[in-house]
Amino acid sequence: MSVLVYTESEQGTFKKVALEVASYAKAVANQMGTTVTAVAINADDTSILGTYGVDKVLKVNDSKLDKFNANAYASIMAQAAQKEDSQVVIVSSSADSKYLAPLLAVNLNAGYASNVVEVPSSTAPFTVKRTAFTNKAFNITTINTDVKLVALSKNAFGLVENSAAAAAEDFSPSIPEFGVNVESVDKVTGKVTIADAEIVVSGGRGLKGPENWGMVEELADVLGAATACSKPVSDLGWRPHSEHVGQTGKPVAANLYIAIGISGAIQHLAGINASKVKVVINTDPEAPFFKAADYGIVGDAFEVVPKLIEKLKTFKAQQ
Amino acid sequence: MKILVCISHVPDTTSKINFTEGDTKFDTNGVQFVINPNDEFGLTRAMWFKEKQGASVDVVNVGGPETEPTLRKALAIGADSAIRVNTEATDGFVVAKQLAKVVQDGGYDLVIAGRESIDYNGGMVPGMLAGLTNANFVNTCIGLEVDGTTVTATREIDGGKETVSTSFPLVIGGQKGLVEESDLRIPNMRGIMMARKKPLTVLDPVEATAETAAVKFEKPAPKGAVTLIDADNVDELVNLLHNEAKVI
Ligand SMILES: Cc1cc2nc3c(=O)[nH]c(=O)nc-3n(C[C@H](O)[C@H](O)[C@H](O)COP(=O)(O)OP(=O)(O)OC[C@H]3O[C@@H](n4cnc5c(N)ncnc54)[C@H](O)[C@@H]3O)c2cc1C
Numbered sequence: 001m002s003v004l005v006y007t008e009s010e011q012g013t014f015k016k017v018a019l020e021v022a023s024y025a026k027a028v029a030n031q032m033g034t035t036v037t038a039v040a041i042n043a044d045d046t047s048i049l050g051t052y053g054v055d056k057v058l059k060v061n062d063s064k065l066d067k068f069n070a071n072a073y074a075s076i077m078a079q080a081a082q083k084e085d086s087q088v089v090i091v092s093s094s095a096d097s098k099y100l101a102p103l104l105a106v107n108l109n110a111g112y113a114s115n116v117v118e119v120p121s122s123t124a125p126f127t128v129k130r131t132a133f134t135n136k137a138f139n140i141t142t143i144n145t146d147v148k149l150v151a152l153s154k155n156a157f158g159l160v161e162n163s164a165a166a167a168a169e170d171f172s173p174s175i176p177e178f179g180v181n182v183e184s185v186d187k188v189t190g191k192v193t194i195a196d197a198e199i200v201v202s203g204g205r206g207l208k209g210p211e212n213w214g215m216v217e218e219l220a221d222v223l224g225a226a227t228a229c230s231k232p233v234s235d236l237g238w239r240p241h242s243e244h245v246g247q248t249g250k251p252v253a254a255n256l257y258i259a260i261g262i263s264g265a266i267q268h269l270a271g272i273n274a275s276k277v278k279v280v281i282n283t284d285p286e287a288p289f290f291k292a293a294d295y296g297i298v299g300d301a302f303e304v305v306p307k308l309i310e311k312l313k314t315f316k317a318q319q
Numbered sequence: 320m321k322i323l324v325c326i327s328h329v330p331d332t333t334s335k336i337n338f339t340e341g342d343t344k345f346d347t348n349g350v351q352f353v354i355n356p357n358d359e360f361g362l363t364r365a366m367w368f369k370e371k372q373g374a375s376v377d378v379v380n381v382g383g384p385e386t387e388p389t390l391r392k393a394l395a396i397g398a399d400s401a402i403r404v405n406t407e408a409t410d411g412f413v414v415a416k417q418l419a420k421v422v423q424d425g426g427y428d429l430v431i432a433g434r435e436s437i438d439y440n441g442g443m444v445p446g447m448l449a450g451l452t453n454a455n456f457v458n459t460c461i462g463l464e465v466d467g468t469t470v471t472a473t474r475e476i477d478g479g480k481e482t483v484s485t486s487f488p489l490v491i492g493g494q495k496g497l498v499e500e501s502d503l504r505i506p507n508m509r510g511i512m513m514a515r516k517k518p519l520t521v522l523d524p525v526e527a528t529a530e531t532a533a534v535k536f537e538k539p540a541p542k543g544a545v546t547l548i549d550a551d552n553v554d555e556l557v558n559l560l561h562n563e564a565k566v567i
Contacts, residue, residue, distance in 0.1 A: 070446075070456060070458065071455075071456070074450075094477055095458075095459055095475065095476050095477045096476070096477070098442050098458070099446065099456075099458040099459070100446075101442075101443075101446065102411070102415075102442070102443045102444075102445070102446025102447040102449075102450065103446050103447075103449065103450045103456065105412070105443070105446075105447060105450070106415075106446075106447050106450030106451055107450065110530075111410075111412070111530030111531045112411065112412075112441075112443055112447075112530075112531070113531055114440070114441050114442055114443065115440055115441075127534070129537075131440065132438065132439050132440060132533075132536070133330070133336045133437075133438060133439075133440075134332070134437050134440060135539075136336040136538075136539075137336050137338070137536050137537065137538050137539070138536065138537040138538075138539070139439070139533050139535075139536055139537075140533070140534050140535040140536070140537065141531050141532065141533055141534065142531065142532050142534055143530065143531050144529075144530055144531065144532065145530045179455040179456075179485060179486075180455050180456065180457055180472075180483050180484075180485040181483060181484050181485070182481055182482070182483050183471070183481075183482045183483060183484050184481065184482045185476070185479065185480075185481045185482075186479050186480050186481065186482075187476070187478050187479030187480075187481075188478050188479055191478075193477055193478030193479075194478075195477035195478060196477065196478070198566075199566070199567075223567065235500070235501075241496070242475070242478075242479070242480075247332055247356065247437065248356055248494075248495045248500065249495070255566045256560065256564070256566040256567065266332060266333055267332055270332060270437075273539075276564075276566070277560070277564045277566050279556070279560070280545075290545050290547075291542075291545070292542070293545045294542075294543075294545060294546065294564065295545065295546050295547075295548060295556060295559060295560070295564070296545045296546070296547050296548070297547070297548050297549075297550050297553070297556065298547065298550065299550030300550075303550065304550055304553060307553045308553050308556065308557070311553050311554055311556075311557045312557060312567075315557050315561065315567075
């Protein structure tokens with residue numbers, strides 16, 4: 001009967017999203033008067049999941065599963081859901097989780113709601129709130145099947161400590177044909193990625209050229225943030241496409257989004273609306289971004305940003 | 320190679336989002352509908368296959384008659400024929416089940432759909448379609464090459480990209496990168512004239528019940544005005560981010 005949650009790990013260590021979905025699963029399990037079971041694939045130490053409310057961990061260890069495969073992982077989750085007789089299955093909104101979720105929905109014949117931002121307002125009928133229209137609205141959705149599948153939006157619930165025992169149990173599901181095989185992975189390492197970042201520092205065409213990105217990177221460094229940019233900036237080749245944020249780029253659901261020299265066109269805002277606190281630095285007081293922002297400085301980025309870096313360094317040193 | 324491109328008919332990004340009937344229905348009044356941006360990249364990639372390697376390209380939409388201008392636009396861009404499954408797209412599963420029937424009957428090698436539609440942003444249909452038709456599936460696809468029976472795809476992952484190999488039958492959840500935005504096609508006069516003569520088949524839906532229901536919509540609470548900070552007083556921003564917003 002327990003709520004089942006997929007906890008992603010990388011090189012044996014759980015990702016932050018894993019702990020967030022575990023926290024969320026615990027809240028849902030409390031509502032339903034049941035426990036949380038996590039599936040952990042090739043994770044080393046699973047005890048930390050207890051801290052975030054997981055009662056039982058199904059540990060799958062198999063070197064064939066070292067690289068993510070949506071088909072195989074969905075099948076493993078389906079077998080775990082059957083074993084645990086789970087009525088609710090929860091995944092994150094990472095690229096991998098949103099890849100496997102629709103396959104899992106078919107496998108379990110489960111109604112699926114993605115981009116969910118809150119705990120269910122009711123569990124019978126099972127009713128969740130999700131974003132729609134590229135964050136311009138919310139959609140209250142009921143899931144009417146016996147088994148329900150939910151993908152939780154990033155940073156929507158946060159981490160909640162909730163001590164439980166997290167008893168580990170080995171689980172050896174059958175592994176299906178992969179169908180899709182990974183040939184090579186090209187990943188930025190040692191840098192905070194937009195997907196994982198709690199803070200994102202983003203620059204637009206107002207920065208004039210790639211040679212001026214040093215201060216954006218320095219600001220990101222001080223804050224432990226990821227760097228991002230507007231579309232024209234990546235189109236001009238000043239920054240890589242992977243940093244392009246917006247409707248045709250990456251979505252950002254950060255706690256803090258700092259936009260420097262970005263006008264705030266609707267297509268850009270579509271990608272960052274889900275971020276909690278927005279700061280804008282722009283010379284033009286009429287820039288549309290000021291309407292979407294929480295805090296704003298009307299000023300020249302080349303003067304404001306270096307000052308901000310200095311102030312933040314002092315602030316961090318005092319912490 | 321037989322290609323099917325799934326076309327979602329969505330409100331243009333700049334549309335005002337409003338709801339009617341007690342906030343239960345999307346208000347289409349004055350809204351301009353377009354081909355879903357993620358699908359447009361896929362459609363252009365399909366045209367390249369057609370022109371460079373030889374392929375037939377059909378487009379499909381699940382929806383009412385109001386979506387036909389969007390399908391005609393896809394024909395004007397160069398698709399050979401269009402299919403509309405005549406039913407309301409009530410949820411991802413319903414759409415995927417209709418598409419699965421089209422795919423099975425049509426014997427397609429490659430189905431290109433968009434990573435998500437910009438209306439409900441579900442990101443469900445391509446994966447469900449792959450699951451229902453037992454096809455291979457590559458999501459967030461930003462590059463796709465076909466060489467005989469071998470398919471090489473690049474997909475975006477958190478913090479980078481990965482290259483995968485796979486084979487037909489295959490469903491793609493595509494996005495920008497499949498082609499560049501500057502390569503997207505705009506229908507020309509000749510295309511528009513030709514599109515009028517191309518077949519647009521209307522199919523009856525197969526039986527499928529929605530497994531989820533959108534019971535109500537809400538708009539985000541109106542945002543308070545921006546707090547402006549003097550450019551000479553950057554200290555104040557640090558203070559507010561720490562003490563008021565509590566994000567640093
Ligand atoms: C279909 C479609 C999809 C799109 N998708 C996206 C998307 O995903 N993401 C995206 O970002 N855009 C997207 N766009 C483009 C979008 O409409 C805007 O053109 C783009 O966001 C503008 O980028 P920008 O603000 O960096 O540049 P600009 O519009 O050139 O604005 C630069 C800003 O910098 C300010 N500035 C100049 N100098 C300084 C200075 N010294 N200090 C501080 N401020 C300064 C200016 O006042 C101005 O506000 C899309 C457009 C279309 C049509």
